[in-house]
Amino acid sequence: MSENSHIAPMRLAKFLSHCGVCSRRQASRLIELGQVQVNGRAANHIDHVTEQDDIWVNGQKVVGLAPKLLYLYHKPVGIDCKLSEQDPSSLLHHLPKGPRVYPVGRLDKDSRGLLLLTNDGELCHALIHPDKHQEKEYIVKVDKPIDGTFCETLAKGVPVDGQTTLPCTVVQIDERTFKIVLKQGLNRQIRKMAKHCGRQVMDLYRVRIANLMLDPMTVPEGQYCQIDIAALVLSV
CATH class of the missing domain: 3.30.70.1560 (Alpha-L RNA-binding motif)
Incomplete structure (x- = not known):
C-alpha cells in the first residue's frame, strides 16, 4: 500500500468496504471466519487500519482504495447473486471488468430485473439497511x-x-x-x-x-450500464 495513508484509521470492515472488497456486512463475516489477515496475523473486528497496513483477504492482497463505481444490471432468470467461482450460474461470471463490484442486496435466482452493482460499501449500507427504508x-x-x-x-x-x-x-x-x-x-x-x-x-x-428505473430498451436483459452515483437519490 502507499507509504502515506490517505485516510484516518477506520474499522477494518469499513475499510474493506471502502476498498471495494465486499460490503461491510460481508467483511464482518470474513473476519469472523478467519479469512482476513492484518500485518501477518489473523484480523479481529476491533482492528483499525489505514492504507499503510498489510491486509489480505482469502489469500489476496488488498491494494488500497478503489474508485467508487455503480452499475445498473438487468438480471435474467437463472443468474444466482451468490458470488461463487464454482457455480457456473453465479453472478460472479457476469460482473463488469475492472475494479471488483458486488450486488446491492439480491434477486432470487428465479427472479429478474434491476440489480445494482457497486464497490461502495457505504452506498450499499444506505440502500439495504432495514432502517433506511429505500423503495x-x-x-x-x-x-x-x-x-x-x-x-x-x-x-x-x-x-x-x-x-x-x-x-x-x-x-x-x-x-x-x-x-x-x-x-x-x-x-x-x-x-x-x-x-x-x-x-x-x-x-x-x-x-x-429508489429513483433508478430499469429501461429494458436502454439496458437489455443480461446487460449492464455504468451510472453516476450522484444520480441515485435516496430517501432520508
Whole structure:
C-alpha cells in the first residue's frame, strides 16, 4: 500500500468496504471466519487500519482504495447473486471488468430485473439497511386471479417468517398481475406474501430501486450500464 495513508484509521470492515472488497456486512463475516489477515496475523473486528497496513483477504492482497463505481444490471432468470467461482450460474461470471463490484442486496435466482452493482460499501449500507427504508418496485404475476381484497391484504401487511410485513403499496395491473412497492427486504418476501394469500408467484420483475428505473430498451436483459452515483437519490 502507499507509504502515506490517505485516510484516518477506520474499522477494518469499513475499510474493506471502502476498498471495494465486499460490503461491510460481508467483511464482518470474513473476519469472523478467519479469512482476513492484518500485518501477518489473523484480523479481529476491533482492528483499525489505514492504507499503510498489510491486509489480505482469502489469500489476496488488498491494494488500497478503489474508485467508487455503480452499475445498473438487468438480471435474467437463472443468474444466482451468490458470488461463487464454482457455480457456473453465479453472478460472479457476469460482473463488469475492472475494479471488483458486488450486488446491492439480491434477486432470487428465479427472479429478474434491476440489480445494482457497486464497490461502495457505504452506498450499499444506505440502500439495504432495514432502517433506511429505500423503495423497491416490482411487477409480479401470480398463478390465480387477484382482486382488490388481495391487494389490500398485501398492502396492510401479512405474516412472514414470524413478523408482519410493513405496509406497502399494491396496485392491480390485470387479472393476475400487480405492482408492489416495498420499503423492506425480507428473504423471498414477495413470494411468501403471495403464498400467504393463496397465490404462487410465476414471474417477479424488479423495475425500480429508489429513483433508478430499469429501461429494458436502454439496458437489455443480461446487460449492464455504468451510472453516476450522484444520480441515485435516496430517501432520508
